[in-house]
Amino acid sequence: MYKLYSMQRSGNSYKVRLALALLNAPYSAIEVDILRGESRTPEFLAKNPSGQVPLLEVAEGRYLAESNAILWYVAGGTPLAPESRIERAEALQWMFFEQHALEPNIGAAYFWLALVKGGRDLQTHALEDWMERGYAALQVMENHLKTQPYFVAGQLTVADIAMYGYTHLADRCDFDLATFPAIRSWLRRVEQTSGFVPMDWQPEAPEAGVYAPGIAAEA
Amino acid sequence: MYKLYSMQRSGNSYKVRLALALLNAPYSAIEVDILRGESRTPEFLAKNPSGQVPLLEVAEGRYLAESNAILWYVAGGTPLAPESRIERAEALQWMFFEQHALEPNIGAAYFWLALVKGGRDLQTHALEDWMERGYAALQVMENHLKTQPYFVAGQLTVADIAMYGYTHLADRCDFDLATFPAIRSWLRRVEQTSGFVPMDWQPEAPEAGVYAPGIAAEA
Numbered sequence: 001m002y003k004l005y006s007m008q009r010s011g012n013s014y015k016v017r018l019a020l021a022l023l024n025a026p027y028s029a030i031e032v033d034i035l036r037g038e039s040r041t042p043e044f045l046a047k048n049p050s051g052q053v054p055l056l057e058v059a060e061g062r063y064l065a066e067s068n069a070i071l072w073y074v075a076g077g078t079p080l081a082p083e084s085r086i087e088r089a090e091a092l093q094w095m096f097f098e099q100h101a102l103e104p105n106i107g108a109a110y111f112w113l114a115l116v117k118g119g120r121d122l123q124t125h126a127l128e129d130w131m132e133r134g135y136a137a138l139q140v141m142e143n144h145l146k147t148q149p150y151f152v153a154g155q156l157t158v159a160d161i162a163m164y165g166y167t168h169l170a171d172r173c174d175f176d177l178a179t180f181p182a183i184r185s186w187l188r189r190v191e192q193t194s195g196f197v198p199m200d201w202q203p204e205a206p207e208a209g210v211y212a213p214g215i216a217a218e219a
Numbered sequence: 220m221y222k223l224y225s226m227q228r229s230g231n232s233y234k235v236r237l238a239l240a241l242l243n244a245p246y247s248a249i250e251v252d253i254l255r256g257e258s259r260t261p262e263f264l265a266k267n268p269s270g271q272v273p274l275l276e277v278a279e280g281r282y283l284a285e286s287n288a289i290l291w292y293v294a295g296g297t298p299l300a301p302e303s304r305i306e307r308a309e310a311l312q313w314m315f316f317e318q319h320a321l322e323p324n325i326g327a328a329y330f331w332l333a334l335v336k337g338g339r340d341l342q343t344h345a346l347e348d349w350m351e352r353g354y355a356a357l358q359v360m361e362n363h364l365k366t367q368p369y370f371v372a373g374q375l376t377v378a379d380i381a382m383y384g385y386t387h388l389a390d391r392c393d394f395d396l397a398t399f400p401a402i403r404s405w406l407r408r409v410e411q412t413s414g415f416v417p418m419d420w421q422p423e424a425p426e427a428g429v430y431a432p433g434i435a436a437e438a
């Protein structure tokens with residue numbers, strides 16, 4: 001059984017939990033609250049020197065980082081991982097796009113507006129850039145999804161899971177998807193997939209305090 | 220034969236040219252000077268809506284973007300692409316790390332310090348962040364390479380090509396690799412690989428003007 005280090009409210013962590021749910025793969029989740037510095041302890045840095053979640057323990061003492069790499073690992077050999085040379089590369093194309101055009105903008109806006117108390121005031125100037133670049137990324141996605149039901153191969157793959165992670169959080173951080181009808185249809189298609197779980201879904205009762213609404217001062 | 224849209228002095232473009240050279244794969248290169256806006260023309264945006272190089276035409280009218288996705292495409296089925304589930308995921312882990320921890324810092328510093336005339340004065344404040352985060356990324360790499368000859372699987376793979384792209388440019392933009400002996404040894408190992416070509420290597424004479432030293436005012 002996989003052991004997943006994850007933060008409930010992180011889009012990157014959610015991608016992996018969503019994939020494991022769609023695959024009906026059992027796992028135990030360890031909550032790591034990055035807002036409380038729990039990904040920067042010596043113990044965690046020994047597991048992942050980058051100090052980030054999600055992190056998957058694939059074997060005793062062997063750890064895999066980077067949400068999109070973890071998706072390929074857990075989905076390997078299933079229909080979620082397209083294996084033809086061109087479709088694999090096209091899925092990767094969207095996943096690298098996600099990490100440099102979507103996550104640093106919508107993900108950053110979500111973090112500061114939705115998770116950090118007072119974050120909007122701290123990031124007034126950066127927010128303008130995030131909105132502009134985030135909308136540009138959404139437009140690229142919209143144009144693609146106008147003629148395609150999913151990002152690659154005509155079916156749900158790891159590319160959709162990666163793109164869904166932060167796109168579905170856009171309306172929690174000022175982005176308005178009203179003018180992106182193809183994206184909204186695609187979000188609904190993903191959500192209607194058998195096995196889908198929303199970000200807030202939890203496999204078990206959270207430990208006391210971990211999901212407390214207050215956010216640590218250092219965040 | 221592949222058709223590659225590439226910029227000679229771009230680390231991301233060089234990754235693909237290096238892979239094709241190591242694979243001894245023939246291709247024709249079309250120089251796209253992003254400093255002159257050549258990746259933002261309607262003609263180029265029709266090929267790649269993200270407006271970036273490198274871009275590979277894989278079949279008539281079918282284009283693949285994102286340097287690291289292109290690496291997996293051209294290397295598919297060769298020893299450069301590790302195909303076991305865990306080694307593939309570990310290679311991807313480093314390639315996603317490269318795109319969010321290395322390229323946005325060393326790549327950005329290289330762009331503004333080495334390519335854009337007067338860039339240092341325009342980016343004084345950003346440069347501090349790039350240096351701090353770039354050094355943090357280099358330290359993660361150094362620690363890994365202390366015990367590993369290559370990033371994954373004990374041999375040269377697409378992960379090394381991706382990481383080499385900007386790491387080998389670090390000393391052109393203020394980074395000092397003196398305290399990173401494992402990285403320096405690894406750079407030499409990559410350079411001693413049969414078929415290796417440096418970034419400045421050109422398959423044919425450049426078209427007049429394309430490689431002119433002056434940099435457009437809008438850059």
